Amino acid sequence: MRIGVIGTGRIGTLHARTLSRHREVGSLILTDAEPARAQELAHRLGETAAPGVDEIFRWGVDAVVITTATAAHAEYIGRAARLGLPVFCEKPIALDLPGTLHALAEVETAGTVLQMGFQRRFDAGYAGAREAVRSGRLGRLHTVRAMTCDQSPPPAEWLPLSGGLFRDTLIHDFDVLRWVTGREVADVYATGSDGGPAMFREAGDVATGAALLTLDDGTLATATATRMNGAGYDVRMELAGERDTVVVGLDDRTPLASTEPSGPPPADKPWRGFLERFGPAYEAELNAFVEVLRGERANPCDGREALQALRIAEACERSRRERRRVPLAEIPGGAGTSYG
Secondary structure (H helix, E strand, C coil), rough: CCEEEECHHHHHHHHHHHCCCCCCCEEEECCCCCCCHHHHHHHHCCEEECCHHHHHHHHHEEEECCCCCCCHHHHHHHHHHCCCCCCEEEECCCCCCHHHHHHHHHHHHHHHEEECCCCCHHHHHHHHHHHHHHHCCCEEEEEEEEEECCCCCCHHHHHHHHHHHHHCCHHHHHHHHHHHHHHCCEEEEEECCCCHEEEEEEEECEEEEEEEEECCCEEEEEEEEEECCCCCCCCEEEEECCCEEEECCCCCCCCCCCCCCCCCCCCCCCCCHHHHHHHHHHHHHHHHHHHHHHCCCCCCCEEHHHHHHHHHHHHHHHHHHHCEEHHHHHCCCCCCCCCC
């Protein structure tokens, strides 16, 4: 099969490498807003570079992988759907609900595949947590604590394009919270701090955020994130039930230092970023996409899953701005939504 990769930044490069060495993928066509970057990667991988997105669709491919800036995701999803092409797209579909719903309507009308890039669903730790919940090992689940901490902030010019901390960073925690627990979020209360560099205030964003989420069975969850965790990249989830407690992301590279005399020593090589921490998961989700294309498995994360994670992020942003509890029922796109 021949796959077009639109976007050859950090994630696009990683995905292109995975696909280029996949035994079921015959060739790739790569393109990027910076053509020289796509050409250089294509040369290294022994693949073909296209001068632009139009050529990706005109030259003929069997599927498309979209890893561009978020603002272009919905447009390219729609173009691929109208041509009957399956799509793998990095989250989110769009930065707003109208754009997301429109893209989903195009996919639904065309009857094509849209697999979203929520790589934590393919991480061994999160899969283990899901099994612990679903098997009953934890008993009645009462508390979930999720966190995502970046070691250093992104470039200032990127912040206004990101959609903000809840839509860009915590959306991963919102998605995997639903996937692990099998429950929906009923309401949220969220807040944030723009302390730190002025670039967060100038972008209308926050450097640190926290949300209290009540699930539809009464389970309480907290989700926190920061862009300024100097100790290292730290992503964890703790799940506490009446019988047992488990944690995702606690190993000898977790950037924690205990103050207890008998506590473990600090990590020698703490995680530096998401590409390193979730490398195997990123590869697994692309392998799953190839299996979907070959008809060997069902879509493991379709666009409707991305919509629900975005709805939670939207509720958190509304809560942060208006300083109030926000029921998810206020946010369009819930159960029963028609995308057409």
